[in-house]
Amino acid sequence: MSSATLVSPPPAPGAPLTKKALTADHPTWCPGCGDFAVLASFYRALEKLQYPHEKIVTFAGIGCSSRFPYFVNTHGGHFIHGRALPFSAGISLGNDDLHVFVFGGDGDGFSIGGNHLVHTARKNPNLTYVIMDNSVYGLTKKQTSPTSPIGFKSKTDPWGAIDQPINPMRTLLNSGATFIARSHATQVNHMTEMMLRAAKHKGFSVVEILSECVEFFEGAFDAAIPRKGGSWKLVDEKKHDGSPEDANRHDVTDEVAAFKLASESWPGSFGVFYETNQRKTKNELEADIIAKAKERTKGATDLQVLQSTFAKLR
Amino acid sequence: MVSPNTPETQGGSAGSASAPRSIQDVVIRLAGNSQDGIQSIGGFLARLAGRSDQDVMTYMTIPSTISGGPSIFQVRMGTGDILSAGDRSDMLVAFYQHSYDAHISSLRPGGVLLYDSDHVTPNAEDKRFTQIAVPITTGTVEAVGGTSKDKGKNIYVLGVIARIFDLDVQKLATLIKERFGGKNEDVVRNAMLAFDAGYAWPQNNLSDLFYRFDAVEKAAIATGRPQVTLDGNTAIAYGLLTAGVRHGAGYPITPWSSIMETLRTELPKYGGIFVQCEDEIAAISTALGFSFTGNLAITGSSGPGLSLKMEALGWATMAEMPLIVVNVQRGGPSTGMPTNVEQSDLMQAIYGSHGDTPRVVLAPKNVEDCYYIAIEACRIAREYSTPVLILTDQGLSSRIEVFEEPDLAKLMQKPGADLSDRPATFKPYPLDAITHHAPAGSKVLTGKYPTVTGLEHDEMGHPTGSSKLHTQMNAKRREKIKTLAASLPAPELNGDSAGEVLLVTWGSTWGPAKEALVRVRAAGIKAGHLHIRHVHPLPNGLEEIFKRYHKIVVAELNDEGVYGFGQFATMLRGRYANPAIVSVAKTDGLSFKVSELVAGVAKHIESTALDATLATSRPSALAAR
């Protein structure tokens, strides 16, 4: 019944955090689902990052992809559909020491949670968000999603989708996310690299991963799989080496260039589209407000502050 | 020393033609436009009450606050317990003709109409009242002069009132200085000029209109703590700060907004954070995220916003996450009457959301209780790992009351998450104990970390489809609320402990109901008043109390519904299956008047004496004798 009976001996203090220690329930995804590879990459990224185990948080909304936290042995949670981002902002702001990772699907992130995505990007809390985009509603079994291409035949559009799909990269750029990358679930090394860079970014970092739903949208991302005749094109990032070729490479701090990348025709490029370190995180901005307030109260204790507040009410 | 032209007779009857008449309390209704600052007259009187040796208290309502439009402010001050705003007024101060027209009917026979003779022409034939023409506008302009025009009329009127009721001028002057002291010197000087001119007017013109509040024996105050003056929303915010809440999130909506504004401003001084979110769903989600880190958090809203929080509230019950949700009720449904009072969110607060979601709902009875209930809510949320709703209302939110300063040093709680290591026996959802989460950041010594979840789960938080576990976990979530119920104190019962009728109230109806009880019993009826603060779960033992009365009259500010019973009455009937439970409900957007409650009781019992009480209209305390 409960896996509490299957407790493995706790890792020795100071032992490195391994995939074994990070593994929890066996994933319930369909065999062949792209999400397995995303999970594998996340383990790898965590093995590289070596954060203290108790300081990692894996969090999600609702969807196939959002089952993620059950499969990762860290503090974690499975919230309601579309609202994982504001919850996770609370986690990040509630304890600045934590490393917060949020996982979810395209419906969770761009449809029901669309407004939260915009506002989380605006606020820039320190956390990493991985969107596992399969361009379909997987858990509810094949309805049109906000990234389903026009013409995609779903149970809610049996004749083919008619509504213009969202362009995730443009949406994220527009919202003001401070780190935006794109990857593909068939590219484990690339995914791991993107997750690592996202985790190290200070602020709201987003990685959109095209992750195929073999059950309801088979072949959705073949156009970017070389062995299926597609093209895998990486973002050619500026190396700042002064070479003549470098002038034509992509500057990740250049928002206009990022928009250009985001507007390429399908399947487009993969890699970091945009990153800025010019904006303070919400965590820092709130800390600034606290520091200023404390300066004004000259280090008074909580009780002294409250007492002086009540004194003004006499 | 107050100002160059301080009246010599300040604060006393010396030199006055007649001695002041003694009164117990007075209800003054100030009617004007919202930009006239009539609310600040009330603010000054309330503050004065708080600082007064005479134990004067005030109680106020702001029925309409549309900016720029007509506005009224009612203040009742006197000695002893002031429990309600007063049904009708003893004095009407009318700034404009429309103020006079709309509010003259609120004046008790024998009351005093004080009007601005520059703007109002009253019906000279109307002999029911003492009519007093005061040139409020020209008086203010003359006193202050310069370019400020009639700005300061409110302070002029404060002066008039101070003289008529023999208020402590020194203390009022201090309050005026404190209030305007931050601005430039001219502002304070102009205010004092207006005040003195107002004070001098009755002295020179109406020496017979002169009252003083009874000096009552002050109950020995053992604590020696001073009185404080604040509104219900502020009291809730300070209660939360006292209880160690350092995190919150919200979205603006009247009348909740001032709580979030206060917390946003105050929390940084305590090292805390309040986030303004994109909507109410994000707000409760962010608050739950804070709680997940071990920092009990607060979110809140009013009616429509509470509806938006319902899905996440269901999660909070399922995941057993402590959380404080404040709901400041207003007239509904939908946008309804956003600046009026109602108690129509009760069912939503208790039963809203999907599935079976046992949770805790507390309702404060007055402003002081707003403070203490906030502290209690935090204790319950932490002890039982549950969402707790504080169900207050528009009336309490803006009403200013005076009460003894809480014992802050004793009540202040240390904030912070418990991030200590969790032993190998740790389970997030033990079937044989109340959940206490291991917050993110705490080490679990088995090396197995918990998942908090909205899916049905086993003791470790793993999802399950087991019918047995769903039944067991539903019982776990229910039983802890029953454990809480068993620990609750018996509710406050006043009056006769058995008899003809028991008046049952919750929330802000406490004050008028306490007054109504006095009147009902004065008519010779054996009656009690039971006030319930813990509206869900109910304290144990109420059926025993109910059995002792022939009729149980439940009074509340919501609709009688399709079946003829208000929301709380419906609940109590369902809970106790007692047909003696009847309902008095109304939705006019105003707090209960004492007379309405007495009439409500009269409707359900046979009593000619009570009917007679209702038929007589009591003359004003100010009436000439």
Ligand SMILES: Cc1ncc(C[n+]2csc(CCOP(=O)(O)OP(=O)(O)O)c2C)c(N)n1
């Ligand atoms: C409030 C609410 N509405 C609808 C649902 C049903 N629902 C669950 S998951 C889902 C969509 C899942 O799609 P996506 O987010 O793309 O995740 P995927 O399953 O494709 O990984 C929906 C509509 C729900 N759980 N909650």
Ligand code: SF4
């Ligand atoms: S339904 Fe699709 S998204 Fe869901 S687990 Fe199966 S393959 Fe993956």
Ligand SMILES: [Mg+2]
């Ligand atoms: Mg999807």
